[in-house]
Amino acid sequence: MPFLxxxxxxxxxxxxxxxxxxxxxxxxxxxxxxLTIGFLIFKQQYLSALVVxxxxxxxxxxxxxxxxxxxxxxxxxxxxxSRVLGRDAKEALDFGxxxxxxxxxxxxxxxxxxxxxxxxxxxxxxxLASWMEETKTLFSDEVDTVTGKYEDRVYEITRKxxxxxxxxKDITELYNLRAANNRNEIVVGILELDNYRxxxxxxxxxxxxxxxxxxxxxxxxxxxxxxxLIKKLSSDRFFVVLNKQIFDDIKAKNFxxxxxxxxxxxxxxxxxxxxxxxxYGTDDFVELDDMVNQLIELAQSRGGDQAVIRSANGxxxxxGGNSEISSTxxxxxxxxxxxxxEEAILQSNEIYIAGHIMTDFDCMGAALSMxxxxxxxxxxAYIVLRDVARDAQLQDTMDHYRESLRERHHFLTPDQAxxxxxxDKDLLLMVDHGIPSISSCKEIIPLANRIVVIDHHRRGxxxxxxxxxxxxxxxxxxxxxxIVELLQNVSSHVPIFQSEATIMYxxxxxxxxxxxxxxxxxxxxxxxxxxxxxxNSTVAERSLREDFTRFTLRNTLVQLAKPYKEDFLxxxxxxxPIDKTILAQTSEALLKVKGCKASFTIARADKxxxxxxxxxxxxxxxxxxxxxEKLQGGGHFSAAAAESSNMTPKELKKALLAAIDQEExx
Ligand SMILES: [Mn+2]
Numbered sequence: 001m002p003f004l005x006x007x008x009x010x011x012x013x014x015x016x017x018x019x020x021x022x023x024x025x026x027x028x029x030x031x032x033x034x035l036t037i038g039f040l041i042f043k044q045q046y047l048s049a050l051v052v053x054x055x056x057x058x059x060x061x062x063x064x065x066x067x068x069x070x071x072x073x074x075x076x077x078x079x080x081x082s083r084v085l086g087r088d089a090k091e092a093l094d095f096g097x098x099x100x101x102x103x104x105x106x107x108x109x110x111x112x113x114x115x116x117x118x119x120x121x122x123x124x125x126x127x128l129a130s131w132m133e134e135t136k137t138l139f140s141d142e143v144d145t146v147t148g149k150y151e152d153r154v155y156e157i158t159r160k161x162x163x164x165x166x167x168x169k170d171i172t173e174l175y176n177l178r179a180a181n182n183r184n185e186i187v188v189g190i191l192e193l194d195n196y197r198x199x200x201x202x203x204x205x206x207x208x209x210x211x212x213x214x215x216x217x218x219x220x221x222x223x224x225x226x227x228x229l230i231k232k233l234s235s236d237r238f239f240v241v242l243n244k245q246i247f248d249d250i251k252a253k254n255f256x257x258x259x260x261x262x263x264x265x266x267x268x269x270x271x272x273x274x275x276x277x278x279x280y281g282t283d284d285f286v287e288l289d290d291m292v293n294q295l296i297e298l299a300q301s302r303g304g305d306q307a308v309i310r311s312a313n314g315x316x317x318x319x320g321g322n323s324e325i326s327s328t329x330x331x332x333x334x335x336x337x338x339x340x341x342e343e344a345i346l347q348s349n350e351i352y353i354a355g356h357i358m359t360d361f362d363c364m365g366a367a368l369s370m371x372x373x374x375x376x377x378x379x380x381a382y383i384v385l386r387d388v389a390r391d392a393q394l395q396d397t398m399d400h401y402r403e404s405l406r407e408r409h410h411f412l413t414p415d416q417a418x419x420x421x422x423x424d425k426d427l428l429l430m431v432d433h434g435i436p437s438i439s440s441c442k443e444i445i446p447l448a449n450r451i452v453v454i455d456h457h458r459r460g461x462x463x464x465x466x467x468x469x470x471x472x473x474x475x476x477x478x479x480x481x482x483i484v485e486l487l488q489n490v491s492s493h494v495p496i497f498q499s500e501a502t503i504m505y506x507x508x509x510x511x512x513x514x515x516x517x518x519x520x521x522x523x524x525x526x527x528x529x530x531x532x533x534x535x536n537s538t539v540a541e542r543s544l545r546e547d548f549t550r551f552t553l554r555n556t557l558v559q560l561a562k563p564y565k566e567d568f569l570x571x572x573x574x575x576x577p578i579d580k581t582i583l584a585q586t587s588e589a590l591l592k593v594k595g596c597k598a599s600f601t602i603a604r605a606d607k608x609x610x611x612x613x614x615x616x617x618x619x620x621x622x623x624x625x626x627x628x629e630k631l632q633g634g635g636h637f638s639a640a641a642a643e644s645s646n647m648t649p650k651e652l653k654k655a656l657l658a659a660i661d662q663e664e665x666x
Contacts, residue, residue, distance in 0.1 A: 281311030362507030576604030
């Protein structure tokens with residue numbers, strides 16, 4: 001009977017529901033009593049009716065009073081904790097500031113220890129979840145401890161297994177300290193504007209002022225706005241110190257400054273991007289310094305335009321770099337590079353051009369064109385490739401163009417070059433390689449103070465350390481492709497004749513395996529340009545023909561191929577010696593066989609003492625580098641080699657099979 005309890009909202013109280021049948025019985029009794037009174041009045045027995053009415057009212061009042069006090073004081077059974085646990089336990093709980101709750105199967109609190117009362121919480125008859133949302137996970141997930149907030153305080157709540165008891169502890173101070181500690185953790189960083197120096201050296205004051213205003217300025221403002229300490233290390237590098245909270249903020253925004261700088265650079269039509277490195281996770285400042293320096297190098301070597309971050313005990317993370325990898329070779333960068341190299345040539349006395357040993361078309365083409373460029377700038381240029389081992393087909397082509405090449409270029413042996421070279425005034429130009437050990441000028445490199453590298457191979461550990469300028473673009477097919485682009489961006493006219501153009505064209509042709517590998521639109525553009533400059537494709541095709549002996553020798557080797565484990569083809573040739581180019585060509589030829597993932601050709605090589613060599617090639621799905629490393633060799637994922645001075649071809653084959661098996665076990 002709702003009217004009985006008008007103004008009371010006890011219906012809303014869940015825990016009272018279980019008593020509602022008694023309330024309904026009371027209401028039914030009252031209803032019967034009213035009927036009885038009505039009947040007595042009808043029988044004109046007024047006195048009895050009055051007595052019954054008074055009794056009913058009394059009953060009603062006493063029931064209502066009982067109901068209210070039951071509601072108000074709830075079902076709490078006032079149990080002193082010391083009676084349950086003993087005095088010592090109570091004191092221990094008080095000392096540890098720990099509260100205890102019990103709850104029923106509906107997750108309603110049935111009892112609370114005095115701790116809660118002392119802290120202003122009245123939880124009895126309340127649902128646990130309405131007190132603290134986080135307790136739900138205690139029961140739904142298999143966790144025993146949760147942390148939750150209630151009115152500015154943080155509590156840790158532990159569930160006792162197999163009993164409906166919770167231990168509650170106020171950890172607000174600890175929580176705040178921990179959070180503050182995390183926020184205040186030191187993060188150090190380096191910000192670097194990629195390519196900035198090139199603009200600084202070779203562009204006018206006007207553009208540089210614009211770059212400073214629109215790129216460098218906003219970068220400093222961004223750092224300061226985010227509360228970092230920023231100090232200039234050099235014109236293009238900044239050192240920043242920040243805390244973890246600031247770091248997390250800028251990381252959450254995905255280092256938006258990267259995009260901002262890039263957009264602004266696009267507006268200015270300059271190819272400047274931002275590289276960032278951040279290190280944290282240790283309070284050892286020396287370690288942080290080392291880490292951040294390595295990270296910025298990493299960002300640079302990956303093409304810039306990205307943030308590289310690492311926690312002391314974590315792995316390196318890369319963020320950004322949304323632009324395609326090739327974007328580092330923007331047309332603007334090519335133009336800037338062309339000017340930079342031109343400047344380096346002009347500021348030098350004589351120019352020495354180094355290639356790699358076992359000189360190929362690409363290397364020679366690059367050397368010849370650089371020689372033409374330097375001479376166009378009125379410099380004496382020497383190609384240090386005389387008496388350096390070279391590819392047989394290259395030799396034939398050089399012989400074909402002997403007269404015209406001799407007229408325009410000066411060749412020196414490495415010894416002659418070493419004698420003449422002035423380490424402070426002369427420039428050493430390394431083309432198609434960046435590794436001193438394979439250079440035709442490996443004796444000059446340690447002395448030279450002015451070194452420029454133009455290469456298309458991936459930069460490795462053994463890369464020359466003290467180069468003044470490096471133009472290494474692994475996205476380019478060949479050194480000749482890079483140089484064709486550079487030559488289109490120089491101010492002076494560089495004469496390129498048929499002989500140079502044809503050899504450069506052959507360089508692209510061989511390095512791309514006839515436009516089958518590493519070829520993109522810019523490769524074709526470069527090849528097209530070379531045709532415009534007079535490259536003779538008939539001579540080029542003829543140059544790539546083999547002589548009969550080599551042709552039959554290679555076919556003999558191919559016929560010796562034996563399959564191994566379905567995926568591999570292996571050639572083992574007992575006689576010899578055989579030139580390593582043929583070994584490589586044999587392996588390459590075998591890759592044309594359907595289903596062949598990797599091929600290996602073993603024979604005695606044409607070296608003193610005839611060491612045994614193996615040349616490995618893969619179709620790109622199998623790592624031959626790893627296999628060759630097991631044989632103390634090396635190379636790349638899809639092209640590698642190894643040698644042995646004490647094994648016969650048969651023994652080397654056995655070692656190779658073992659290496660393949662071992663690789664498969666992993
Ligand atoms: Mn090359």
